[in-house]
Amino acid sequence: MEAIISIVIQLVAGAVGGNGLGAAAKNLSLGTTGNTIAGAIGGVGGTWLAGLVPGLAGLLGGAGTGMDAGALVSQGVTGLVGGGILTAVAAAVKKATAK
Template sequence: MEVIVSILVQLVAGGAGGNVIGQLAKQLNLGTAGNSVVGAIGGLAGTWLAGMIPGLDGLVGAAAGAAGATGGLDLGALAGQGVTGLVGGGLLTAIAGLIKSATAKA
């Protein structure tokens, strides 16, 4: 159950990050659905990548492990996953928007 909550946090935060980038930088906008889907994928990927960085691995990767040890959710780890999901979603949406803009000009 804790893993499902963790994944949902990453998906929602990534989708939010994608939509924020789409609204702030109109040339990167993929539309609401595009921003949400690409952002959600970026949220998962960003959190996964952040878990591989020494120092961040304990913050973003501890939600499931700490939940089993304490019997509840580790809100600090979920917050870390939310932040990395938000950033990852925004970054992947920006990259996809740049690619879309570059191919549209060609």
């Protein structure tokens, strides 16, 4: 059950990050659906990558896993950032290949 809650937090935070980036930078928007999908994938991937960096999860306020508040906030933050980054990268690749 803990794993499911963690993944849902990462997916939602990533989707918020992707849509936030799309709203803030119109030239990097993939549309609402594209931003949501890329952001959700980036949210999970960003949290996974952050867990590979020694000490990063502790710096963000949690161990990166489990159900304590610090870990959940850490997963939310890394999901938000990861979602925004992957959305930006996907939009940049889409623009570059469209020319």
